[in-house]
Amino acid sequence: MNTSASPQIGIIVNAGPSIGYGHAVRCVRLANALAGDAAITFYPLSEACRDFLVSSNAVGKFEIRESNSVMNGLPSLVITDLREVHGITAAIHRQGSRHISIHDLGLGQCYSDVVIDGSITRLFPYAPDKKRTFFIGPQYMITRQPVTRGRSSDTVLITFGGGSTANLAQSISEEVWKAGLTPITTRGFIGSTPMSDEEFADAMATCRFAISGSGVSLYELLASGVPTVAVAFDRLQLRTADAFHERGALLSAGLINRLAPDALLRCCMEIVGNRARVQQLSETGQMLVDGKGLSRVVEIVRRQLWLTRQVKTFTAC
DSSP: OOOOOEEEEHHHHEOTTTTHHHHHHHHHHHHHTTTTEEEEEESSSSHHHHHHHEEEOTOOSSOOOTTTOOOOSSHHHHHHSSOOOTTTHHHHHHTOOEEEESSSOOOOOOOOOOEEOSSSSSOOOOOOTTSSEESSSGOOOOOOOOOOOOOOSSEEEOOSSSSGGGGGHHHHHHHHHHHTEEEEEOSSSSOOHHHHHHHHHHHHOOEEEEEEEEEEEEEEEHTTTTTTEESSSSSHHHHHHHHHHHHTTTTTEGGGGGOHHHHHHHHHHHHOOHHHHHHHHHHHHHHHOOOOOHHHHHHHHHHHHHHHHHHHHHHHH
């Protein structure tokens, strides 16, 4: 066996309008951070996910397979980021690959070798297992690099992700106008151009506060110390929003389909009129989500990649 060959990592991920693109976003961030360590191959499970990955791979840094391509000849190390396991865990193990699974809320429950769950709360507790390694908590959430907050303006950043929930930003913006503030959205108006990463970072640095869905973007806002009102698009997201609310890191406005306009307005006014509360929200959010999750996950993957190389070397001998 040629142990001098370049190491390879496979990443199996799904994303799309219904489940959002957070899974794919963090896998691309992880792949970029690991590009110097191994050749990366993506295995998207839907055409929408593949389209997103192709648009993120303008310089051709990664190989991207066709959506739902046959899972044969997988690399010795495979990372999955899936809301459901799709029976893929068994296929990974049959091929003798080492498996790292990335989750939110304990949703995966797949028997991978290494579990990384960066959420603040658990849907199902992971069962103790001496054969598996667990890295659990918001210190492992993969986020963008935290921005440094500057002098705040009277803008309110509204970020609901890139899925079907984005179009709800327009109705929320109308409530923000009523509060005498200026809404800015990452994407939310039909026909509008999504913010670039640079524009989003600038908006985070200068907005007075943010109104966010309770996915990955929420963790990014907290890591940057942005005072935030969280809304939830389903009961799984509500667990996240409420958990951060209970710890004093944000204000949770509840489920968006049950959200009374005056309830959101009250949350906005509490942030506008209570400087001490704003300071507390910022400090607690940054304490819980320090923005170093990507570097921690990279080191975990590098360790597992090293272990796969040791197995190959031992076998060759």
